[in-house]
Amino acid sequence: MSGAKEVSSLEAPVEAWLRALQTRQVSAHTLAAYRRDIVKIQRFLAESGCTDWAELDRDRLTRFISPLLGTNALLPASVQRLLSSLRSLYDWLNAQGLVSHNPARTFSIKRPPRELPHVMESDLINALLDAPAPEETEAARRWKRDRAVMELLYSSGLRVSELSHVRFEDYDASGGLVTVLGKGRKTRVVPVGRKAREAIADWLPVRAHYARPDSERWLFLNTRGDRLGERSIQRALEEQALRAGIPQHLHPHLLRHCFASHLLESSQDLRAVQELLGHASISTTQIYTHLDFGHLSRVYDQAHPRARKQ
Template sequence: MINRERLEQFLSYLASQRLCSPHTLTAYRQDISRLASYLEGCDVPTWADFQRPQLEGWIADSRDAGLSIRSIQRQLSAVRRFYDWLGRFDEAGAHPTHGYQLKRIRQDLPQVLDVDLMQQLLDAPAPKAEKEALLWRRDKAILELFYSSGLRLAELAQLKLMDLDLSGGLITVLGKGRKTRVLPVGKMARTAITDWLSIRPQFVRAPSETWLFLNQRGTRLSERSIQMRLVHQAERIGLDRRLYPHLLRHSFASHLLESSHDLRAVQELLGHSDIRATQIYTHLDFQHLATVYDQAHPRAKQRKDETS
């Protein structure tokens, strides 16, 4: 019987030593538990007896279950890390995932809002209804902060008043892996946040509430609620795009890179530990430049006319 106690010990290690988020721990538990169930069904007695044929069978089983290549890659990553940890106890066996690679995924370019659409969104007039106008002042601060500082949804939802330094134009966020970074807050975002703070006391129900963004019950505005408010505001102004937090983060990164061409600075602002995660925006920038070239360069226009 597979020793599932090792999985619990591994998760405890990730939580206490690697400071992994609850979301990450849940994903690891799900992926490795699924492997354990598969191995038990194949009469594999221990973790060390897991070999390449079972690995290939498990992957085939995952595909049959409808998992995408990306999800299977995530599973493989979890198993590799688990077996690296098992190696400390000489229980990893041949470590069958070493050297095993799935077909490479084509990485689609991230979607972004162009500058004009972003201006349309952020400069939209307030609703006429008093209650909706009040909520718009909060939502506008959220939108401005997303676009100003490139925050992830979880980072923005967890902000507290003490994280904000309006006089210095800075905000401190807790990112992936519980890594802290200090980010600049632009002028328009500071103005919108100051406006929100002037009406925030109307939302407070408990004096001890320190979350930056509150719902109408006076508690923290949840991640799901933020997503829904973005959709609501996009629909209200007639934006013909689905609006979601990461679209604003992508737009922040793309627009900043187009203007600065400083990849390292954008990496730091986004909180990417690996610059390869940031480099996708260089491809997006190149795509934009190529379009401008085809539209503007005389020889490019001539070639295009000849082929049409």
């Protein structure tokens, strides 16, 4: 039996499913992740002599998943994502009449406890963002850009991919708003604080220095006049944290965590923080409620009849 033929007969429905997702404007990043996940199980089925997705049942799925967890070949979170990809594929196969079951629908693994996000104290963030500019000319230019990037990440809770793709027309300086394209290609509009607006205004003359005639209208550019990519933002933050003497590893998502935690601590408005972060589910946002035990204790002491001091 030809392995190439087996893979091909399994591959055709997958390609059709991915094309269908593409018409629904699923992001290229998500499509690539789906493809990587499904290719793993596609190979397993081919090696097992299967030529049709209808042959995958719960027993075969268990034989595929168990070694991944037992040998730590994949983290539990990665296995969960793989199962999610498989559920999506089988929902589509079902709708097309190609299968009559979904082996991944009731298949579950024990979820590991979710780690609390790390946050920086506001004093450390102030030390980072209020650090003096370098004296050397080019370093000072990069500092103006990097400070604007950090201020916007912390001010508006953006994901690094969202910030990297902000264009001029997405930023409303007078209204103090920025429009971003988030996960699931969902657009949201979030406020931009005063300090971030000032830092962006300080960066724009430098941006004009970096821009080329053919540069696109990205808000943040690298020194060659191209869009400032996500990895470049990561390196820039590491450099600025080192220069400011920050003892904590600084990465873009940490500033998003700080935005959420500090805002929730001050406002106690979980639903508003969910909207600002662009979380589809409030359960994702609720993790930040575990970070301020002091506030919860004070609320309990003040509100519970048996906790009030006489």
